[in-house]
Ligand SMILES: Nc1ncnc2c1ncn2[C@@H]1O[C@H](COP(=O)(O)OP(=O)(O)O)[C@@H](O)[C@H]1O
């Protein structure tokens with residue numbers, strides 16, 4: 001459904017001496033199969049939106065090629081646009097008509113009959129918990145309601161391929177979960193392919209069949225959440241033994257399946273790939289050596305561990321750094337103001 005090779009986007013900003021190049025996307029390859037839900041994960045400023053805008057024909061790549069839904073983004077932009085749904089990060093601008101009419105007009109723009117657009121629109125209002133808001137103007141809606149309206153607009157023509165840029169940013173937890181369900185249904189019930197960006201680890205984890213991690217304009221990993229966790233970090237196994245003598249034995253045994261073992265008091269810890277498979281053998285081994293465990297804990301790695309291992313920074317740190325770098329002076333001031341003293 002999506003195939004990109006060497007996508008590059010270089011922005012030029014400023015003038016004269018202030019002139020500078022921003023390498024927003026530095027050679028991205030992507031392959032997304034039909035029916036996949038792919039989470040494009042990365043900190044703010046990583047290049048997610050810029051990549052998406054190139055794939056949806058809103059921005060001409062500086063270099064590289066991409067085909068989307070079978071059409072070339074550079075030479076067949078109209079066909080690409082007709083085949084996809086797109087919900088931008090900032091949302092749509094609304095004309096001042098009723099929400100329902102906006103959605104119906106949008107569907108008719110894609111060639112739907114008014115009747116079909118009304119029916120589909122009502123179904124989407126229902127599913128996206130916008131019921132009762134058909135005759136409300138978007139400017140009188142809450143942020144979360146507007147965000148769900150954006151998504152209804154993107155889905156009105158039942159596209160087979162949907163691009164969602166930070167779909168749940170600004171939604172309250174309940175609305176987020178509801179939207180996750182709706183995105184999962186899109187694939188399950190309508191067979192749609194979904195490409196969504198997010199900087200929420202839990203969102204990528206919950207929704208995506210496959211996660212593509214982008215950092216500073218470059219893709220650093222692409223796999224299922226499970227494989228990423230297993231390959232990059234492994235599960236943390238924490239053994240608690242009862243005596244000092246047992247610490248040495250436990251360190252030895254755990255060391256045979258873990259690259260790095262650390263000891264703290266009677267706790268012996270190490271990361272183990274696919275602990276679910278390895279731990280039963282380890283326990284038998286320990287028992288055979290006369291080691292009685294006080295406790296054992298297996299902690300699955302998070303995507304943040306994965307990000308940390310891949311980039312040397314936690315997603316949250318990367319986020320904070322990007323915000324500090326990117327924020328205009330007044331915005332930075334506003335952020336400081338809002339922070340607790
Ligand atoms: N129109 C633009 N002109 C100059 N720089 C831009 C423009 N759009 C985005 N950038 C820069 O490109 C980088 C990637 O931005 P973006 O793709 O929006 O990241 P993300 O969506 O992952 O937060 C950032 O450093 C951002 O400031």
Ligand SMILES: [Mg+2]
Pocket residue numbers: 048049050089165166
């Ligand atoms: Mg973005």
